[in-house]
Amino acid sequence: MITRLDLRGRTLSNRELVAALPRAAVDVDAATHLVTPILDAVRTQGAAALRDLAERFDGVRPVHLRVPPEALAGVLAGLAPEVRAALEEAIRRVRAVHVAQRPADFRVELAPGAVVRQRWVAVGRVGLYVPGGLAVYPSSVVMNVVAAQEAGVPSLAVASPPQRENGGLPNATVLAACALLGVDEVYAVGGAQAIAMFAYGAVGSEPIDGAWLCEPVDVITGPGNVYVAAAKRLVRGIVGIDSEAGPTEIAILADAGADPVHVAADLVSQAEHDPMAAAVLVTDSVELAGAVEAKLKDRVEGTRHAARVLIALSGPQSAIVLVDDLEQGLAVVDAYGAEHLEIQTVGAAALAERVRSAGAIFVGPYSPVSLGDYMAGSNHVLPTGGCAHFSSGLGVHSFVKAVQVIEYDSAALAEVADRIVALANAEDLPAHGEAVRARF
Missing domain, CATH: 3.40.50.1980 (Nitrogenase molybdenum iron protein domain)
Structure with a gap:
C-alpha cells in the first residue's frame, strides 16, 4: 500500500536528500x-x-x-x-x-531632522x-x-x-x-x-x-x-x-513512542483530499513503521473515500522513510519542507523549534493537522511542493505592503550632501548629486 524508503546508514547532501524524497509530480x-x-x-x-x-x-x-x-x-x-x-x-x-x-x-x-518611517x-x-x-x-x-x-x-x-x-x-x-x-x-x-x-x-x-x-x-x-x-x-x-498551490501533503516525524493509530489516521486524513495528496512518515523505529502499515490497511478499508486514499498512499508521492535517529529525521523533514509537519516524538516541542522549513508545525499527539484545517486558529492555506523553504502560509502579511516615508530638513540633508555626491559620481550618475546641490 505504501512504499518504504530506507535512508539508514546513508550520508546525503541536501541536494541528494531532496532528490531522494517522495514528491507529487505536478507539471x-x-x-x-x-x-x-x-x-x-x-x-x-x-x-x-x-x-x-x-x-x-x-x-x-x-x-x-x-x-x-x-x-x-x-x-x-x-x-x-x-x-x-x-x-x-x-x-x-x-x-x-x-x-x-x-x-x-x-x-x-x-x-536631528532626519526621519525614516515605515x-x-x-x-x-x-x-x-x-x-x-x-x-x-x-x-x-x-x-x-x-x-x-x-x-x-x-x-x-x-x-x-x-x-x-x-x-x-x-x-x-x-x-x-x-x-x-x-x-x-x-x-x-x-x-x-x-x-x-x-x-x-x-x-x-x-x-x-x-x-x-x-x-x-x-x-x-x-x-x-x-x-x-x-x-x-x-x-x-x-x-x-499568494503561491502556486499544489497537492496537499503531510509529513510526520515520529519515534517509537508514537501511537500508530494516530499516525495512520493522520496520514489517511490528508490522503482523502486527492489521489495526488502526499503522505510521508519519517521514523527511526522499524516497529512503528510496521505497526502503521498494519493500521493503514484497516483504516483505508473503512474510510468513505477509500479509492482515492489508496491511490494517494500507493503513489510515488507517499512513503515511510526510515532514518537512523531523530537528528537525521529532522534533516529529512527540513529538506522535504512539508505543507503540514506533525512531530510526535519525545521532546517534540524542542524539535519543532529547530525546524526551518514547514508551512505549519503540529506538536504532539493532540495537535493533528485536522485541528489546523478547521479550529486551531492558524491559517490552513499553506505552501506546498517544497515552497515552505522560501514562503509562508496565508496571513495578514499576504494582504499588506510596506511603504517607507522619508522626511529630512535642510540641515539633515546638508549633513550628508557630500556623501551623496560622492556615491552619485562613483556610479556615473552626476545629476543625482546635482539634485542635492541645487538645494543649497
Missing part, C-alpha cells in the same frame, strides 16, 4: 498551454466567456455569475445549527490569531478563490476572508465553482460561510477562469442586476488544482498571488 508548465486560451477568452470576452467556460468545465451554465443577495441570505438561514456553530467558532479563533499578526509601523530618527498599508482589493472539486471548502472561505479583513482590505470578492446540484451557484455551505463573514460579492466562477476574472476584471449583462462588472483585484489568494496554479503563474505581475 504546471504543461498546464499553462491549456490555461492561456482560457485567460485570453476571459480578458477579451468577459462574462460571456465565463458562462461558456462554466458550461464546458462545470457542466452548468450559471444564470447569475454574481450570487444574488437573497441567495446568500437564504443559505445562511437554512444552514444546519451545528455547522453554523462550528463555523462561528472557527471564525472567532482564526480572527484572534490574525489580529495578532498585524505588523507594527516604526519610526527611526537617524539624526507604515503598513493594506492592498485595495483582493480576489479570494475557494475550490470546489472533490470536496467543498467553507473552511477556506474563513481562512482567506478573515486574513484579508484583519489586514484592513477595503474591497474583497470570493469566487467558487458553480454546482449543477445547486442551480449553478457555488456550494451552499461555501455561500453560507461568505454570508457569516459579511461578504456580499461572491461569484459562481471556478478554475483558471476565476483567476482571469480577478486579474483582468470582467464585464457583462446580468438579467437581475442590469449592468454587471467584476473589477480587477490587486492580490489573488486561495488554493486550487494545477490549472488554477498555472493561471496564477501567468497573471503574476499583473496581480500579486
Whole structure:
C-alpha cells in the first residue's frame, strides 16, 4: 500500500536528500498551454466567456455569475445549527490569531531632522478563490476572508465553482460561510477562469442586476488544482498571488513512542483530499513503521473515500522513510519542507523549534493537522511542493505592503550632501548629486 524508503546508514547532501524524497509530480508548465486560451477568452470576452467556460468545465451554465443577495441570505438561514456553530467558532479563533499578526509601523530618527518611517498599508482589493472539486471548502472561505479583513482590505470578492446540484451557484455551505463573514460579492466562477476574472476584471449583462462588472483585484489568494496554479503563474505581475498551490501533503516525524493509530489516521486524513495528496512518515523505529502499515490497511478499508486514499498512499508521492535517529529525521523533514509537519516524538516541542522549513508545525499527539484545517486558529492555506523553504502560509502579511516615508530638513540633508555626491559620481550618475546641490 505504501512504499518504504530506507535512508539508514546513508550520508546525503541536501541536494541528494531532496532528490531522494517522495514528491507529487505536478507539471504546471504543461498546464499553462491549456490555461492561456482560457485567460485570453476571459480578458477579451468577459462574462460571456465565463458562462461558456462554466458550461464546458462545470457542466452548468450559471444564470447569475454574481450570487444574488437573497441567495446568500437564504443559505445562511437554512444552514444546519451545528455547522453554523462550528463555523462561528472557527471564525472567532482564526480572527484572534490574525489580529495578532498585524505588523507594527516604526519610526527611526537617524539624526536631528532626519526621519525614516515605515507604515503598513493594506492592498485595495483582493480576489479570494475557494475550490470546489472533490470536496467543498467553507473552511477556506474563513481562512482567506478573515486574513484579508484583519489586514484592513477595503474591497474583497470570493469566487467558487458553480454546482449543477445547486442551480449553478457555488456550494451552499461555501455561500453560507461568505454570508457569516459579511461578504456580499461572491461569484459562481471556478478554475483558471476565476483567476482571469480577478486579474483582468470582467464585464457583462446580468438579467437581475442590469449592468454587471467584476473589477480587477490587486492580490489573488486561495488554493486550487494545477490549472488554477498555472493561471496564477501567468497573471503574476499583473496581480500579486499568494503561491502556486499544489497537492496537499503531510509529513510526520515520529519515534517509537508514537501511537500508530494516530499516525495512520493522520496520514489517511490528508490522503482523502486527492489521489495526488502526499503522505510521508519519517521514523527511526522499524516497529512503528510496521505497526502503521498494519493500521493503514484497516483504516483505508473503512474510510468513505477509500479509492482515492489508496491511490494517494500507493503513489510515488507517499512513503515511510526510515532514518537512523531523530537528528537525521529532522534533516529529512527540513529538506522535504512539508505543507503540514506533525512531530510526535519525545521532546517534540524542542524539535519543532529547530525546524526551518514547514508551512505549519503540529506538536504532539493532540495537535493533528485536522485541528489546523478547521479550529486551531492558524491559517490552513499553506505552501506546498517544497515552497515552505522560501514562503509562508496565508496571513495578514499576504494582504499588506510596506511603504517607507522619508522626511529630512535642510540641515539633515546638508549633513550628508557630500556623501551623496560622492556615491552619485562613483556610479556615473552626476545629476543625482546635482539634485542635492541645487538645494543649497
